[in-house]
Amino acid sequence: MHWQVVFPLVLFLMIIFGIGIWANQHIRSSNSFLQEYFLGGREMGGFILAMTMIATYGSASSFIGGPGVAYIKGLGWVLLAMAQLPAGYFVLMILGKKFAILARRYQAITLIDFLRERYQSHTIVIVSAISIIVFLFSAMMAQWVGGARLIESLTGLSYTAALFIFAISVLVYVIIGGFRAVALTDTVQGTIMVIGTIILLIGTIVAGGGIDNIMASLVAENPNFVSPFGAEGDLTPLYVSTFWILIGVGVVGLPQIAVRAMSYKDSKSMHLAIIIGTVAIGTIMFGMHLIGVLARPVLPGIEIGDKVMPLLTLKVLPPFLAGIVLAAPMAATMSTVNALLMLVSSTVVKDIYLNYIKPAANDTEIKRVSFIVTTVIGLAVILFALNPPDFLIWLNLFAFGGLEAVFIWSVVLGLYWKKANKYGAIASMIAGMTLYIVIDRCYPSVFGMHTVTIPIMASLLIFVSVSLLTHHKVKDTALIIE
């Protein structure tokens, strides 16, 4: 590995550290530790909000896995990836102002705070907390493993050494800097993701001798590479369309995304974030997946999809630019991991410790517990990532679609439907996750749709019918949302 490639990566890590230390000063001077540490004092402006949303959402799979599949399937996979565009505007428009206003009214720090106020139910708090801790812990471990593998392949270090470099650099700034450090580093990371995508896209087109040339080579190899149905013709319109639920509108139900919709400063920030976020997510998802397809004539014969992006970068760009571009997948992984770490930690501290273990804890205690919990979770993830247990790998499969099925209706109907009540919410949460796991295990792509489709539809039906049936049993909590 050339030092010129490694240099931008090291520079990137140093900037990230600096931000952590800077953010720590805010935490020391803040008079509301919880709100500062877990929400950055609700001060995010539009640009930061947009970047932290897209950086949290865009993970290693957008930069490594996705282009790898596009290399194998062709333009049909770019079409599928474009279902992610709504993640840029839909989430903020749906949760939008109402969520921001209610979160302030109830001084909610976590998504679960909001659910607790809305439904007045301990069962919901506990079910939500368990799903977040269990599934996002395993998701975090998977990202951690991905980040380490990436550093391993770029630098030639051993997996263990790479894991420690990756994990320690994330842990330090998250633990000392809290949400503010996470959001600010996300801004740097998101910017690198966008710029890296553009550089690599241009480099690849130039190396391939222009779009016309590349398309002609693709058609010569297999005309289906340029069809919307994929190289094997297996991407049916129905199957691809159901990805609009999984990676488009369903993103509303992801706790790590939803919590960001309560942390911005004012409605102006939200308006700006919607525009910037949509442009950024469109650029990254379009660019990276198209790069995967264009890579085929430029770099033929790669067997393992995950290697397409790193190998392509090293082939078509000069070393220094390659370093910047390769910082992008690292940034994408880190910005996802740091959000998950913050979320799991806030769930343990705010939703478990302060609700059930020690409600009367004072600020100093809360501070100490927050640092300790974040550190312990971080170290536990490293420990598991050293030798990932099968059970956690298995759980991670449900961390995305499964969590969407758990939370989407409790959040959305909780915000907008007066008759939504706790019985409906509990039934839909449990049914959502159970159905997701059962369908994924026993009937994958049932009726030619992605696994997520039926759990999300069924949990909506269950939510509405149970809420209506139990309407007489619940005191009117609807005032909360009027």
Added chain:
Amino acid sequence: MKDQRFRIAHKEALIGIGLVLINFAIWFGFAYGLGAGDPAHYSYILGFPAWFFYSCIAGTGFMILLIWTVMKLFFKEVPFEEEER
């Protein structure tokens, strides 16, 4: 009394749903409308197959413009803090 800010929020959420439906219609219509034939006989625009150009490139550009316009015309600024009610 109902919080007037929520009327605005509800309207904007409906706009969000409308935008996704338009987004989906453009994406689906061009991709499977123009892309259904034999890939060997596609027409090309700026080097890309026409279905791909309209669905993924022009369609995305159009959505960004549409979202920008909608934000400017229909989205209202409201205070988030309670004391200003």
